[in-house]
Amino acid sequence: MTEQKQTSCTPREELYERIGKFQERLRKAGIQAALVVQKADLFYFSGTCQDAHLLIPTQGEPLLMVRKSYERALEDSALEKIIAVRSFKDIGSNIAGMLTGNGKIGMELDVLPVNLFSRYKKMLEPLEIVDVSGVIREIRMIKTPYEIDCLRDAASLTAEMFAEIPNFIEEGMTEIELSGKIELFLRVRGNQYPRIRAFNQELSIHILSGWNAAYPSYFDGPTGGSGVNSSSPIGSGYKKIGRNEPILIDYGPVLNGYMVDHTRIYSFGPLSDKLMEAHNTALEIKRRIAREAKPGLDGKDLYDIAIGMAEQSGFAQHFMGYGVSFIGHGVGLELDELPVIARNYSIKMQPGMTIALEPKFIFPDEGTVGIEDTFLVTENGLEPFIPALDDAIQIL
Amino acid sequence: MTEQKQTSCTPREELYERIGKFQERLRKAGIQAALVVQKADLFYFSGTCQDAHLLIPTQGEPLLMVRKSYERALEDSALEKIIAVRSFKDIGSNIAGMLTGNGKIGMELDVLPVNLFSRYKKMLEPLEIVDVSGVIREIRMIKTPYEIDCLRDAASLTAEMFAEIPNFIEEGMTEIELSGKIELFLRVRGNQYPRIRAFNQELSIHILSGWNAAYPSYFDGPTGGSGVNSSSPIGSGYKKIGRNEPILIDYGPVLNGYMVDHTRIYSFGPLSDKLMEAHNTALEIKRRIAREAKPGLDGKDLYDIAIGMAEQSGFAQHFMGYGVSFIGHGVGLELDELPVIARNYSIKMQPGMTIALEPKFIFPDEGTVGIEDTFLVTENGLEPFIPALDDAIQIL
Incomplete structure (x- = not known):
């Protein structure tokens, strides 16, 4: 039964x-226990993504209650106490057996739907x-050394992907064709779908060219796309994909649950001086923030530094696009982790924080230039997950 | 700005x-209005998936309040009253301006997270x-003629996909490679990610071979996979993918928001008599249910018919796999729509109902055989969305 099966x-x-x-x-918050159900959190604390509830009491051994599949949860999870349950009622009586009296129990109320909450x-x-x-x-915002290794694996795959882009990309191909080819490249290497925590947000792959990289959308990021x-x-x-327009490759491969997030710009033939200048401004912003972002510094001050530089460059009205007021976000098991580097x-x-720092300039009709790199916050500022990746616009 | 842009x-x-x-x-329920926010529902009632709130009063014109992108919502939606809003507060005052006094307002409490609910x-x-x-x-369970046309488009793409499978599939390739190639084929034809409504469920593509199609998972469907x-x-x-093992291709392409759901079995070389017999039983169950499922008939009786036939065949303990007690489900804008054809x-x-009917037999170590076809409920029983698609096991 285990031929070729991959577990991590x-x-x-x-x-x-x-x-x-x-x-x-x-304990500090005076909460008796927590009941963890959401997949990313469950994986973080138990090592499995099966259909399970993890009860974490304030002290002592947590209890992993698995509805489906118990066998796989046993394979995945290194926790001590793993039991099979059949129903909601079963879960309830197990919890009642472990917790006594009144008091508070914690759940993930940012994701738990109201109707389910009523049942709980x-x-x-x-x-x-x-x-x-x-x-x-x-x-989860502070990554452990083990997690940093997982992120480095995702970063290696990302570097491999960018190295292949010149072989995939052709003038005149559609964005979805280029995207599909990159997706296939990553798929056979174990790439999985990224998780997004926020309600009503959905996965989307931002491989966009020219005006479409400046096309507005519902997404609270700098670029949208049709x-x-x-x-x-x-x-x-x-x-x-045409000539003399910036081609934006914004992709975060996910390996063993962990993702990084990087953007590079390509072009068939040269771009206008304006776009090149805006791109260089983005790189300067990235380098400055990477130097400044030492432990203790406030994210809102980093945001203000970036805005100040964008203003000085003369491209301020194009910075980060339509009403978006952040320049970076944490990544890990989800695409929208803490911290957020944003206005106020x-x-x-x-x-141990991660920051996907993405200063970008969006020009309607022309497209998007700029950069995104994922960094680890260290005592000396930001350390890139892919140090050797060229951040200049690649002219093909 | 509109070069190549596709809107439907x-x-x-x-x-x-x-x-x-x-x-x-x-009106019948004595509710003053509904505030629709979830993407599939919003698309259904407004035609757009932008970041918007749709207020539907009991009588008269609904109000679409768009935070981002207003311009695109105007392009997408044929509704009369579309306004731009900046904030939650804006939305509140617009609603207060339309509804007076006390009373009830409806929201989608099966998906709305608790913390957001508190803000609302x-x-x-x-x-x-x-x-x-x-x-x-x-x-949404009862499809309109317009929606049935959309489903037919998705069905055509599905038929095209199955016609190509013999060209994609090779002995010795991995499941993810086959899956990736099919994904690319569909991607360039406009395929999008399927939406699933249930909390904590995630998209997964069930292209599985041999034992892996019988490998248990958290998913409440017959097959799982590693x-x-x-x-x-x-x-x-x-x-x-090896010889003499069933290769399960279970895929639901999504076009313009709408999806169907079909499964076919392939094999390099013949399969055992047992697997062939179980497959034929699945086909008999499908045909019988398709004849019986006329308007007025109860889904639970259909389920009982299927179970009865599975029992008669001698394969009952393999029917639908690990603790799964349904044989079909609605499809449309989401993969898990009503009705569900399930026990009790x-x-x-x-x-106007759709049913993705999927009698399958799961044999640990050997794999899964059976079928899935999407049907429309009509006065005469079930009408297949892809009438001409062969449902025998394809020996390659």
């Missing part, structure tokens, strides 16, 4: 270290359900 | 017909928020 189990010590941090936060409320009475999604996101139709109105579309958003830089 | 606008009369049905249901609650006070997701799902790692533990994996789930067949 999160080490036991790693899981218990993460759980320990969470338990400490729960009934199941967990007299416990009061409180939100622990903020705490979980803060713990997508393929009005029900999938984002990312690559039917537009043909106060958050102190800490070692 | 939902016709105006279509939108107002759908809204009219919803308004009637709201404050915004909408003194209105009481009630769940209208059931009503919306029931309306996936590529423990954080993406479902669907195609690294397993190589009472639902009367009605013209």
Whole structure:
């Protein structure tokens, strides 16, 4: 049964270290236990993405209750106590057996739908359900050495992908064709779908050329894109890749759950001086932020530095596109992790954070130039996950 | 700016017909209005998937409030009243301007996360928020002639895909390679990612061979698959496609938002008599259900017919796999639409329903045989969306 099966189990010590941090936060907050259900969080604390509930009490051993598939959860998870459950009721009685009296139990209320919440409320009475999604996101924000290794694997695949772009790309091909070829390249290397935490956001691949990289969308990022139709109105579309227009490759491969996020610009033939200048401004912003972003520095001050430089360059009105007021975001098991480097958003830089820093300039009709690199916050500022990747516009 | 841009606008009369049905249901339920936010529902009632809120009062013109992108919502949506809003507060005051006094307002509480719900609650006070997701799902369950045409387009692409399989498939290739090649074929033809409504469910492509098609997973469907790692533990994996094992191609292309769902079995060289017999039983079940499922018939009785036939065949313990007790589901803008044809789930067949009927037999170590076809419920029973597609096992 195990021919060719690939598993990448999160080490036991790693899981218990993460759980320990969470338990400490729960104790401080006066919460009896947490019940983790969302896939990314469940994977983080248990090592499995099966249909399971993880009960983490303030002290002692957590209990992984698996509805489906129990056998696979046993293979995936290095936790001590893993049991099979059949129903919601089963889960309830197991929890009641572990927790006594009143008190608070934490759940991920940023993602849990209202109707499901009502069922949990009934199941967990007299416990009061409180939100622990903020705490979980803060713990996950600081990457462990094990996680940094996972991110480096995703970064290696990203570097491989960019090295292949000149072999994939052809003048006159559609964006979706280029995107599909890159997707196939990554797919056979174990790439998986990125997870996004925010409600109603959907995955989209931003391989965009010329005006389409400046085409607005619902997405709270600098670029949008037409997508393929009005029900999938984002990312690559039917537009043909032409000459003398910037081709934006913004892709975050995902390996073993972990993703990085990088953007590079290509062009068939030269681009206008204006676009080249704006691109260089983006690179200067990136380098300056990478130097400044030492532990203790506030994200909102980094944002202000970037805006200041964009203003000085004369391209301020094109910076980050339509009403978007951030320049970077955390990545890991989800595309939209903490921290966010944004206007008036106060958050102190800490070692172990990741930042996908993406200063970009968006010119309607002409397209998008700029850069995105994923960094690790270290004592000396930002350390790139792919140090050797050229960030100049690649003229083909 | 419009070079190559593809839009497929939902016709105006279509939108107002759908809204009219919803308004009637709201009136009957004594609900003042509904506020629609989820992407599939928003697309259904407004024609756009931009970041927008659609307020549907019990009578009169709905109001589409668009945060981003207003320009694109204007292009996409044939609704009368479309306005730009900047913030949550803006949305609140627009609603307050349209609705007076107390009363109930409907939202999609099956998908809306708790924390967001709290914000809406404050915004909408003194209105009481009630769940209208059931009503919306029931309306969407009955497809209009326009939607049936959209489904036929997706079915045509599916037929094209199956016709190409013999050209893609090679003995010894991995499942993810075959899957990636099919994905590329569909991608350049406008395929988009399927939407799934249920919490914590994720897209997965079930191109599986031999034992891996019988490998259990968290998914509430007959097949699972190893996936590529423990954080993406479902669907195609690294397993190589071998000889004399069933190769399952279960794929639902999505065009203009609409999807169908079909499965075919291939094999390099013959399969055992047992597998061939089980496959034929699945075909008999499909044909019998297709004849019986006339309007008025109850889904649970259809399920019982299928189970009865599985029992008679001697393969009952392999029917539908690990603890799964359904044989079909609706498809449309989402993969998990109503109706569900399941054990003890009472639902009367009605013209305009879609059913992806998927009797399958799962044999650990050997794999999965069986079929999936998407049908329309008509006065005469089920009408297949792809009538000419051979449902025998294709020996390569």
